[in-house]
Amino acid sequence: MDTTPIRSRIRAGLLAYAAGDAAGVPWEGCRAAEVHRLDIDELPRRGDWPPGATSDDTALTLLVAEYLRDRGAVVDEAEFLTRLAAAAPGIRGIGPSTRAAVDRFRTSGAVRADSGDTNGAAMRALPIGWAVADADVRRTVTAGLSRTTHGAAPAVAAACIAAAMASAALDGESPVAAGRSETDWAESEFGIDLTPVRRAGEGGWWPHRNGVTLYAVDTMAAVVGVIRHATDQRAGVADALRHAVSLGGDTDTVAAIVGGILGGREPRTPDIPWLTRVDLPDTALLDDVCAALAALRASTD
Secondary structure, three states: OOOHHHHHHHHHHHHHHHHHHHHHHHHOOOOHHHOOHHHHHHOOOEOOEOOOOOOHHHHHHHHHHHHHHHHOOOOOHHHHHHHHHHHHHHOOOOOHHHHHHHHHHHHHOOOOOOOOOEOHHHHOOHHHHHHOOOHHHHHHHHHHHHOOOOOOHHHHHHHHHHHHHHHHHHOOOOHHHHHHHHHHHHHHHHOOOOHHHHHHHOOOOOOOOOOEOOEHHHHHHHHHHHHHHHHHHOOOHHHHHHHHHHOOEOHHHHHHHHHHHHHOOOOOOOOOOOHHHOOOOOHHHHHHHHHHHHHHHHHHO
């Protein structure tokens, strides 16, 4: 099977993901009113971060992609956490749940988190959606890797929704429809209420003026809402990223996930004006993991 088209879409998704991450980094934690929309494309400096820097979002998404390249669609919690613990010291901006999981693994060898309802699992779930076409396998791998750092059901559900949307986009299907279907499944599977995500898919969600929070359900509602808006407006990837950042709050994560999902629909690198100024992963690494994820998808289809 020729995996070239899928490989190209995965690459477009990864590049758009990094572009969204870099666009959001300077504005993370700002209220919506504090985000200067006309300045988003300029990637202004944030503190001591270099212009165009990406965050833990891109770093951990690549970590998952490399794990899948090397191990395939299997859950090896200790192996994943070993990789995460080794990489963590060099990653900017790792969230509280992920850092706690790394510390716990180093101290006791524990491979599962009992809690954690923030968005760290969802933001690194897209490579699983790109690599695994079968829904049951995708859910098993997503849930298994999510629970190494985020044990709360809403966090695992959000990761499953993100992975499902990424998978659908890669196949040219509606990510919003896939998100709706996965939300139905997750509510039944985990016995939780995901009304904000459902409302976002119906066009009935609006962000708080203080911005999108770190909580997984809030993040996925924002992602679905932005993608629904972009679809309705027939907006390009760059405009969707600007809209995601303009919501404020956890701007880098929302924009990154939006970019990864929408970028995965593109047959080639999307037109994002600031992409050349993003601190992108090494080209050889990108090519390697994209080819491996495409091959894995072909084997699980």
